[in-house]
Amino acid sequence: MAVFTLSVNGQSHTIEAPPDMPLLWVLRDRLTLTGTKFGCGQGLCGACTVHLGGTPVRSCKTRVGDVGSRRVTTIEGLDPHGAHPLQKAWIETDVSQCGYCQTGQIMTAAALLARNPKPSDDDIDRAMGRNVCRCGTYLRVREAIHRAAGQRKEVAK
Amino acid sequence: MSTSRRDFLKTAGSLSLAFCLPLDLKGAAAQAAGPASSAFEPNGMLRIDPDGSITVWATRTEIGQGVRTSMAMAIAEELEADWSRVKVLQASTAPRFGDLGITGGSQTTRSTTTALRKVGAQAREMLLQAAADTWGAPKSECLARSGRIQHPPTNRSLGFGDLVAQAAKLTPPAEPPLKAAKDFRILGKDALRLDGPDFVTGRAQFTTDIHLPGMLVASIERCPVFGGKVKSFDASAALKVPGVKKVLQVSSGVAVFGEDTWAAFAGREALKVQWDEGPAAKLDSAAIRAQFEARLKMPGKVVRQEGDAAKALPAAAKRIRATYDAPFLAHATMEPMVAVADVKPGRCMIWAPTQAPGMALPFVEKLTGLKADQIEIQVTLAGGGFGRRAMADFILDAVECSKVAGVPVKAQWTRPDDFQHDGYRPATLHELEGGLDGGGRPVAWSHRFVGPSIAASNHFPWPAEATELAGAADLAYDIPNLQVEWGQSDTPVPVWFWRAVPASFNPFVTESFLDELAHAAGRDPLDFRLQNLPKAPRKLGHDTFDPARYRAVLELAAAKSEWRTRKLPKGWGRGIAAHAYLDCGTYVAQVAEVEAKAGGGIRVHRVVCAVDCGMVLNPGNVRAQMEGGIAFGLSAALYDEITLKAGRVTAASFSDQPILLLPAMPMVEVHIVPSDLPPGGVGEPGLPPLAPAVANAVFAATGTRLRSLPLLPQALRKA
Numbered sequence: 001m002a003v004f005t006l007s008v009n010g011q012s013h014t015i016e017a018p019p020d021m022p023l024l025w026v027l028r029d030r031l032t033l034t035g036t037k038f039g040c041g042q043g044l045c046g047a048c049t050v051h052l053g054g055t056p057v058r059s060c061k062t063r064v065g066d067v068g069s070r071r072v073t074t075i076e077g078l079d080p081h082g083a084h085p086l087q088k089a090w091i092e093t094d095v096s097q098c099g100y101c102q103t104g105q106i107m108t109a110a111a112l113l114a115r116n117p118k119p120s121d122d123d124i125d126r127a128m129g130r131n132v133c134r135c136g137t138y139l140r141v142r143e144a145i146h147r148a149a150g151q152r153k154e155v156a157k
Numbered sequence: 158m159s160t161s162r163r164d165f166l167k168t169a170g171s172l173s174l175a176f177c178l179p180l181d182l183k184g185a186a187a188q189a190a191g192p193a194s195s196a197f198e199p200n201g202m203l204r205i206d207p208d209g210s211i212t213v214w215a216t217r218t219e220i221g222q223g224v225r226t227s228m229a230m231a232i233a234e235e236l237e238a239d240w241s242r243v244k245v246l247q248a249s250t251a252p253r254f255g256d257l258g259i260t261g262g263s264q265t266t267r268s269t270t271t272a273l274r275k276v277g278a279q280a281r282e283m284l285l286q287a288a289a290d291t292w293g294a295p296k297s298e299c300l301a302r303s304g305r306i307q308h309p310p311t312n313r314s315l316g317f318g319d320l321v322a323q324a325a326k327l328t329p330p331a332e333p334p335l336k337a338a339k340d341f342r343i344l345g346k347d348a349l350r351l352d353g354p355d356f357v358t359g360r361a362q363f364t365t366d367i368h369l370p371g372m373l374v375a376s377i378e379r380c381p382v383f384g385g386k387v388k389s390f391d392a393s394a395a396l397k398v399p400g401v402k403k404v405l406q407v408s409s410g411v412a413v414f415g416e417d418t419w420a421a422f423a424g425r426e427a428l429k430v431q432w433d434e435g436p437a438a439k440l441d442s443a444a445i446r447a448q449f450e451a452r453l454k455m456p457g458k459v460v461r462q463e464g465d466a467a468k469a470l471p472a473a474a475k476r477i478r479a480t481y482d483a484p485f486l487a488h489a490t491m492e493p494m495v496a497v498a499d500v501k502p503g504r505c506m507i508w509a510p511t512q513a514p515g516m517a518l519p520f521v522e523k524l525t526g527l528k529a530d531q532i533e534i535q536v537t538l539a540g541g542g543f544g545r546r547a548m549a550d551f552i553l554d555a556v557e558c559s560k561v562a563g564v565p566v567k568a569q570w571t572r573p574d575d576f577q578h579d580g581y582r583p584a585t586l587h588e589l590e591g592g593l594d595g596g597g598r599p600v601a602w603s604h605r606f607v608g609p610s611i612a613a614s615n616h617f618p619w620p621a622e623a624t625e626l627a628g629a630a631d632l633a634y635d636i637p638n639l640q641v642e643w644g645q646s647d648t649p650v651p652v653w654f655w656r657a658v659p660a661s662f663n664p665f666v667t668e669s670f671l672d673e674l675a676h677a678a679g680r681d682p683l684d685f686r687l688q689n690l691p692k693a694p695r696k697l698g699h700d701t702f703d704p705a706r707y708r709a710v711l712e713l714a715a716a717k718s719e720w721r722t723r724k725l726p727k728g729w730g731r732g733i734a735a736h737a738y739l740d741c742g743t744y745v746a747q748v749a750e751v752e753a754k755a756g757g758g759i760r761v762h763r764v765v766c767a768v769d770c771g772m773v774l775n776p777g778n779v780r781a782q783m784e785g786g787i788a789f790g791l792s793a794a795l796y797d798e799i800t801l802k803a804g805r806v807t808a809a810s811f812s813d814q815p816i817l818l819l820p821a822m823p824m825v826e827v828h829i830v831p832s833d834l835p836p837g838g839v840g841e842p843g844l845p846p847l848a849p850a851v852a853n854a855v856f857a858a859t860g861t862r863l864r865s866l867p868l869l870p871q872a873l874r875k876a
Contacts, residue, residue: 001399018399021419029374029417034366035359037540038418039491040572044811047491075359082358091353094777097785098221099356100491100540106357125820132811134491134541135221136788138822140781 004064008033009077019065023057024048026064027074035075035103039132046131049104050074056111075103078110086110089148097135105131109145118149197321199280199329201253203232209304209318211238214248217269218260218512219352220542221785222840223778226350230774231270234343235277235336238317239304245351249535250514257536260512261547261654263741263838266774270836271335278333280324287323288315303342338772338833347777352538364510364537365495365569372497372565373402375558376421379410379578382434382804383649387411394427404428407557409550414562418569437649438804445648445801449482449586452607457644460622461630464638466590469601473592477677479670481589483662483866485799486582486655487808489816492540493575494551498558499565500525505532507556510539513547520549521556543789544654548580573809580653581799583609583625587666592638597678599689602636604629604667607644609652621645624654628663628845631698633707633737634671635691650801656789657841660736665794665866668734668849673862682853683715683733700739706769709830710746711735713767717828718748728752729762732853736845742837743770744830747787747846749823751854755861759869761791761823761851769830770837779839780827786843787825792817794848795869 005014008031015030022041027033027050036059039047043061050059053070078084086106096102105128112119112127119127124142133141197205202214213229225245233243248254258268281301288306289296292313299308307314338345355361380386390411392404400420404413411430415421470476496509505525511517514534521532539546554568570578585608592601611617611624622643630641655661675685690704714733715721725731730753735746750763766783773779796815800807808814848866856862 018419018423020423025417025419028366029368029419032368033359034362034368037363037491038365038493038569040810041422042572042810042812045491045572075357082354082360087357090357091349094349094353094781096221096350096353096356097223097781098219098491098539098541099352099361100363102356103359129818129820132491132816132818134489134543134789134816136785136792136817136822137781138788138817138819139784139825141819 002065004067006064006067006072007069008072009074017064019063021064022060023050023062023064023067023072024059027059033074033076037100037104039101039104044132045101046108047101047104049107049131051107051111054111054114056108075107078107084110085148086113086144089144093140093144093147095137095140095144097137101131101133105133105141109141112145113149119145195322195325197280197325199283199324200276201255202248203276203280205280205317205321207318207321209242209316211236211243211317213243213245214254215245216248216254216257217265218510218536218539218542218546219247220260220512220539220546222782223350223775224260224265225352226348227266227774227778228269228273229351230343230348231273232277234341235274236281237301237303240343240348242304243351247536249533250518251533257514259516259547260542261544263738263743263841266836266838267741270774274335275333278335279329282330282333283324283327284317284320286327287320291315291320291323344774345772345776348775349777361538363492363540364497364508365492365540367497367508367567369497369499369565372567373414373416373562374418374421375412375414375554375562375566375568376425376571377407377410377412377554377568377574378425378428378430379574380432380434381577382432383437383651385432385434385437388431388433390431391429394429395424398424398427403562405561407554407561409554412558414558414566421569422571434804440649440804441802442800445584445650446586448648449607449646452644452646453586453588453605455644457605457607457642458622459640460626460643461632461639461641466601466603466638466640469638470590470592470603473600474595475593475677476590477673478588478590479673479864481587481666481669481864483585483665485584485650486793486797487576487579487799487814488541488543488545488655489576489814490539490541490543490545493572494570495567496552496555497565497567498555500556500559503527503531505556507532507534507552508537509534509552509555510537510542511546511552512539512542512544513549516547517549517552520553524553524556525560543656544658545579548653576808576810576814577806580651582655582661583611583652585662589666589670591670591674593674593678597680599634599636599674601638602632603640605642605644606666607646609647609650610645611652611654611658613645614647614652625659626663626698627658627740628660628736629667631702631737631739632667633702633704633735634686634689636689656786657844660738660841660845661793662866664734664736664845665848665852668736668846669852669862669864672732672849672853672856676856683711683720686711686733686735697739702737702739706744707735707737710744710767710769713828713830714746714748714765717767717826718750718765720748725750726752728754728858730854730856730858732850732855732857734846734849734853736842738838738842738845741842742835743768743839743842745783745842745846747850749847749850749854751851751858753855753858755859759795759851759855763824764826764847764850766825766827766843767830768827768839768842769832770839770842771832771834772836773829774836776829779829782839783827783843784825786841787847788817788822790844790847791823791851794851794867795821796867798867
């Protein structure tokens with residue numbers, strides 16, 4: 001066990017944890033920030049995506065001991081009112097089905113828009129191409145990202 | 158799972174009925190949980206508060222198919238509610254909600270919509286009466302509109318909230334009038350799902366998100382071989398892992414209890430278990446294939462017979478034969494299996510993303526020694542379902558762990574647990590023979606297929622074949638000599654309902670083989686289908702097949718895809734397939750446009766989908782479910798496969814068993830046939846036509862007929 005001070009969503013938290021404890025479980029079980037989801041624990045599905053110093057990472061494969069002073073942003077901290085353009089676009093596009101993977105999708109998309117405000121379909125496919133959604137909401141994920149970027153395209157009808 | 162067969166029968170018996178029983182309307186007010194406030198609760202699943210807000214309790218489980226929203230829409234429509242004031246909560250097994258039934262088989266819409274409308278209509282009539290009494294006006298002069306009761310002759314109006322005290326004193330009418338569809342203001346219009354905002358902010362609470370005071374997290378090491386048992390275990394290293402509290406043997410293996418999830422997982426890594434792997438230890442996919450091949454040589458149970466196929470085949474002008482197969486499949490829901498239980502003396506509380514709470518209850522009774530009224534299962538949101546969450550295993554893990562640990566427990570499965578201890582979609586092997594007459598008309602069809610029975614291996618009180626036939630025995634086409642046989646061939650691999658159940662494999666076989674016949678006859682595959690439909694509706698199994706609806710979806714998909722006119726790029730092909738999902742009253746046809754190279758990759762570019770699901774409750778959700786069914790179907794059509802080696806499922810995660818990802822998702826267009834027939838389900842029917850439409854398109858592009866799922870062998874997965 002070791003003591004860590006983490007900056008999560010602009011707040012400082014001091015926790016005691018084994019250094020190899022994944023950031024995912026620190027967020028979910030210690031800080032009860034449960035919007036970040038456990039999907040595979042192997043960095044393969046993207047449900048646990050958070051931002052570390054602005055970069056999207058798979059929190060299930062990020063050891064708490066490696067976080068250091070980098071700012072952690074989770075879905076709960078993406079926008080103080082839950083009104084990030086992506087969150088609004090996601091609702092308007094009715095993307096979610098079961099909803100479980102969507103916070104990870106949105107965090108991945110938010111990192112994309114932060115570095116590429118007007119992504120093409122190919123840009124989106126590259127950035128989002130490793131986030132699994134078993135409900136098959138992929139077309140609406142792409143559509144909602146375009147919508148948030150202000151490039152509204154018709155969703156498949 | 159040590160539960161007696163009798164319990165299973167008891168549960169399963171009520172479960173089969175629960176698929177079709179309407180909601181309980183009677184005595185709902187009496188059952189309403191004694192409103193502490195002055196709220197109006199005309200039914201256990203509806204409350205109107207004095208501030209005018211409306212709460213609906215969904216009595217089916219939200220697994221992504223949109224039922225929380227569509228159930229609320231049906232009530233709100235008849236209630237004449239202001240939709241913006243409607244919120245939805247989830248029912249539990251508490252008596253006020255009645256029987257929660259099963260969420261499965263795409264049955265929710267078909268089995269509950271009328272009853273839900275009556276719930277709303279009852280409340281509306283009571284509010285109308287309350288307003289009429291208040292004003293001293295005839296009820297017939299009052300009308301309900303958008304959360305208010307109006308009296309147009311005097312220009313007066315009152316909000317629902319103003320009327321709750323008065324309405325609560327009235328007796329609910331037994332047969333309230335229902336609105337005509339032309340007057341609908343909510344049903345039939347696109348509605349965004351009510352849970353949307355909670356999903357995108359992370360506020361939505363799934364079972365895995367529950368934290369109770371004093372709760373431990375349990376992670377269970379299971380025998381990697383089906384049916385194996387614990388021989389011995391050494392917990393000494395596991396108990397040294399920080400945060401590990403206990404290690405105890407339970408029915409399904411050895412449970413490591415941690416103060417948080419990571420402690421339980423890390424403790425499990427350090428746990429050493431010796432297994433008695435049992436008789437399935439040598440099982441592998443090749444042995445199962447050999448078993449199926451041997452079974453296929455023997456006659457099966459005849460499940461459909463018309464004319465005499467055996468006689469007609471030798472007399473046919475042209476005969477073709479083919480063998481098809483489909484593998485076992487895992488559900489791979491995004492939220493791995495999980496449940497929370499708090500077992501106390503005289504009381505057991507459970508939180509679970511279950512599709513079948515009533516099915517789990519008798520097992521919980523047996524495990525705890527409690528009576529049903531001492532147990533409550535609170536259904537939560539579910540991170541995917543696809544049938545998997547109708548199993549009770551993950552609930553019983555939590556109950557047993559809480560019982561033996563004496564504290565509340567969350568039993569959390571890992572991703573490998575989830576892949577390797579599923580109830581799988583059955584694998585099947587098929588042999589078909591078809592005959593054409595000199596004019597290219599199909600005159601004989603013989604289809605024998607073998608595989609495990611979901612009904613038999615789970616001891617459901619149904620014939621063994623009942624869960625395996627859709628898409629085969631209900632073949633839509635008019636072929637005078639027709640024989641379909643099914644041979645039971647069970648294996649140690651647990652099998653269970655998977656999205657669309659047998660219609661996830663049978664239509665691949667039958668709609669592909671029909672395509673083979675069309676090509677053998679030198680006919681266009683669309684024309685061949687249209688020309689060989691029966692002339693009039695006919696009874697198939699328990700349901701009636703309507704060829705006009707089947708024809709309409711085929712023609713709509715063909716027209717919208719420009720089947721006859723659109724020129725495709727070189728290397729592309731188009732394929733068509735349809736399926737009447739008679740169980741839930743929905744017909745779907747799809748055209749797939751595919752780029753494929755012989756011996757190379759497969760890229761599905763476009764899918765045009767036509768659906769007739771009767772009266773449409775929420776068109777936006779119908780489109781979403783078709784998109785989802787197509788994605789789920791495409792993942793299975795191209796990649797998904799569960800194989801066994803040395804008694805073990807070889808796939809442990811998404812890296813071993815690829816799942817469809819965004820870059821491989823085709824463009825999808827969904828076209829809905831307008832209809833005033835009773836509403837049908839949409840969760841499953843989008844899936845069955847997809848695999849045959851793609852395989853037929855691959856044939857059109859390459860001349861190669863792919864008869865084995867998944868269509869892409871490991872080596873050819875890159876397009």
